[in-house]
Amino acid sequence: MPTVKEILNDTKKRLKEQGIDTYSLDSSLLVSEVTGLTKIQLVTHDRDEVTEEQINRLENLVKERLKNKPMQYILGHCEFMGLDFKVTENTLIPRGDTENIVEEVIATIENSGYNTVLDMCTGTGAIAISVAHYTKAKVTASDISSKALEVARENAKILNADVNFIESDLFENINETFDVLVSNPPYIESEVIPTLMEQVKDYEPMLALDGGKDGLDFYRNIINQAKNYINQNGCIVFEIGYNQGGQVKSLLENAGFVNINVKQDLAGLDRLVIGFKL
Structure with missing residues (x-):
């Protein structure tokens, strides 16, 4: 199974190619959402493997973001x-x-x-x-x-x-x-x-x-x-x-x-x- 680092980099690449200016931040938020890891843990646990369920959920969220759906609606909350x-x-x-x-x-x-x-x-x-x-x-x-x-x-x-x-x-x-x-x-x-x-x-x-x-x-x-x-x-x-x-x-x-x-x-x-x- 892919690691946290691999799915984070892949998500960044896809959002950047779509022309989303906030691709790096958005990618971190999306991967955090599906893995339950904090922003810091995305770095300290970057070699952890992700599950198939997490990959599928991330794919659904990424597809929504690629349609320019606001991150707040995708995540369901905002500060x-x-x-x-x-x-x-x-x-x-x-x-x-x-x-x-x-x-x-x-x-x-x-x-x-x-x-x-x-x-x-x-x-x-x-x-x-x-x-x-x-x-x-x-x-x-x-x-x-x-x-x-x-x-x-x-x-x-x-x-x-x-x-x-x-x-x-x-x-x-x-x-x-x-x-x-x-x-x-x-x-x-x-x-x-x-x-x-x-x-x-x-x-x-x-x-x-x-x-x-x-x-x-x-x-x-x-x-x-x-x-x-x-x-x-x-x-x-x-x-x-x-x-x-x-x-x-x-x-x-x-x-x-x-x-x-x-x-x-x-x-x-x-x-x-x-x-x-x-």
Whole structure:
């Protein structure tokens, strides 16, 4: 039977030939998945033989990656804010960029003494669960997708996070008010979606991507009603696309929010907007 080193090198070769930039990392993750070895053990146990069952399983996973299926969907989980989240094709894959919005919410809670948070369009529950994990706030999360909420509830259970989940089309089933309303809504322009990378447009749920003609549909709909659901002196926090800061800021200003700030990510691109209700 082949060794760990042999199947790792073969996997790297196949992914590289397919033009997958992350072929080395992906190969290590896939071989680790089927052998149960850590990244370090792939080196220290590289002469260990693998079983036929492991080879067959690896082959199935490699075929999925060669089709540009995202690694997170192949493995069924991903890391976010130091926590391990289950992901399925019914949920958007949590991105590292979204950690910016979580960190902003956590800092705002700590600085302002906020106690209640609503995460709208929660998907995997990554934002809500992270906020619940790292603060003492009472967290509610909503999504229109029942399948996404199944994943979010499972993540909360696994991570021992106390989050109240509500199936709701935006505010339809929301009956409380909150100190913080946070959302990473769909914000990609409809006509841009066909130009996205295959692993995004072909696998991630369109429901979580399409923000309408100009990408702002969900911001408008949320902002138009948000003041009815935010407590006095509370705030609203959005993740945004790199080119949407000025537009979302204007929407918030027109709705009467104050002290509005557009903030950048580590790459210097506009990534979130925060505003306050007097």
